[in-house]
Amino acid sequence: MAWVVSVTLCGLALGYVGARAAYALDVAVGLGGHVVPGCLAPIRLTFVDPPGDVACLRVLQNVRDAWGGETRMSFEFPMVLSDAGDCEEVIPLYDVEQPIRVELLAASGMVLAEQEVGLRPEEKDEPFPVGVGALSALFADRAVLVSPAELPRTWSAYAAAESVWIGRTRDGLDADRWDALACWVLSGGTVVVFTGGDFFLLDAPRLRDLLPIANPVLMKREGGTRVLAGDLRDDAAVLLSKEGVPWLIAGRYGGGSVLLVTTDALSLDHEESAELLRHIPPARALSLVAATSDLLDQQSVDHPNTWVATLLVGLVVIALSLLVARREWRPSMGLALLGVFGLLALSSYLHTAPRVVNDLYRTETRVSVYGSLGISVSCSALFSSSPRAAEAEVRLDGVPAEVLPRRFGSGSCDLSYVDGTAQMKLAPGGRRFLTALGTASAVLQARLTGDAEVHLASRLPRRIPDALLLVDGEAFPLPAIEPRDVTLHLGNPLPSGTYRLGGESGPLERLLAAAARTFPLDQGAWLVAGEVTEMRRTGDGLRTKVRQVSLYVVEVGRD
């Protein structure tokens, strides 16, 4: 009997080990294996054999503060394989001292394979330049070098990059990676593209969209060096020239910069490389945390009026006094008593019905940026005024990155993210700030059709009440944007320097000020529009007051 049990147990153990071994995987974290604590980072899983019954990927991360407080974060994604057979997701990394645990889960939730990945050797303190392909020695020494296949396909994965330099590659970049880079530049990133004779290795529709020149053609400079030339776009500027031929051209795409080096990556000498390095601006990522924190602080609080409560006490005392003052007691007094206190109770109800205290206050800000592509940057800020620990659930555009406090109680910053929804606990009086980066269809477009006319095409599901058109620093107020195509005549501009959107010093203005730090709204033509909505949600025994502030920033084309 013992023999049978032993064999059965051994068989089960071997089967278990075998099942895990069947999903041997290789895990790569970060840009070229490098991460910056607190930033989003790509995580790529490569499989020995394509996983058949793996339903999702879970990444677990323990984070410790300097005082020993520990919190646990879990990120779960449905398993989606790329054409190359790998799986790429983006996760925030907080504590490089702790390894992360990567698990492959079956639909039943059973762990099919798991692996621990250490991060410490690849830590960087600040965002860093990323070089793709072959680059000259000066660049290669300064950048984290990655192959084109290692470049992430999701724009939020570039959060740790200061700039991306694209050098000589054998096969260029695929469309997904160009789109990811374009979205990142749209959000404030910086891309340097070395072209020259390598241009046609890189050439792609999205690259042409990004380049600060139109109609690119290859030319030969004296000495035989091949340079890329073309028609300068409106917002492009030649930064450096050699023998009258531009070799560094800067252009703008959304909030970011595209630097075109018209020669190839290996033809620059040391001085030219050093000169070029001085002209590369770091990425200016759009951050909504400070603005959202301010807006959360300014969110109005619901509660009954203290003076009304005091008046109520006074009325009850008066009613009691009148009751006592009666010398004779008659049955009709009982009815009067019921009537008076019923009336007071009804008054209490009518006063308090719209002033019920909330357990959670939530401010959600979102800036949607539309060019030829669309992205969204959002931030959800929560504050708990509940006397008990409150469980909150937040829908997000992408995996959330959080600003963690320097010191947290064990478990107080736990977070579980499952495919677009984050669940977390808030201690009484606690705050959480979650930021998410996502892609979006460019559902709002604008084009200047003349000196005083703008054509708007809105595919948004609703009307946007507040809008401004900014043309070279001048602000033209627009009527509400309806969800259809419309051509509007521009009126008189607002006084110089005023970008009034929504109410004065209102949430839209605060969000616009935050966006203006990344997007050069005083240059070129921009449509900015926004809306503020407030609602109260009740669920899981919690009452939440939600304020949503949405800003649309659209780069306006010109006919």
Add this chain to the structure above:
Amino acid sequence: MTRPHILIDFDSWRPFLGLVLFCGGALVFSIPGGRVVRDLAPASYALRLPTFFYAYALTMGLLGLALGTASAERGERGAPMLLWLTLRVLLGQLLCLPYLVFSRALFPGREGAVVLIFVLTTLVSLLCATFSRLTERPTPWRSSTGSAKYLLFLCYYAIPLAGMPLLSPLGAVRSLLDGVAPLWALLAFAVPTALLAVLAPLAVRLGGSRAHV
């Protein structure tokens, strides 16, 4: 000497006034201050302790004690005594009704708990009134058992908080607002109900005895 039964008069209104003022003050104090979220941080959650309900549970108990004493002073006895005590306790509840409706705004989604607290405090107040009536001699002068009565009252409210909060009206109020499991909620009601079931017949019998007149 027995005076005619009366719900409330000039001689017996002070406990009701105390109830109305103390609960009203607690209600006003329970309202979180501040116009915006910034004003709430970081102490707002402390104000959202069920201060009003604590005050309500406490003063309803004290009202019961005072009503028992007043009943003894009036020389009330028998089943009518119990009926009038119940009516006076319900009058106290009626006086607090506007506050209870108001407090709904401070504890949204816990209307069921407020109803349960209403029932619990009625039971506790009636228990205290009956206990007080039993310990008082039906004479118009002050009873010597007064201090012991209030000491026992404090013990009932305070001691269970150390180990079995549900047995104290204050702990029960907190637990009901926190959404305690139904079985535990029953325990909160079981103590005053059981004690009342024992004391009420005693009060009817002893209070009805001529020996006390």
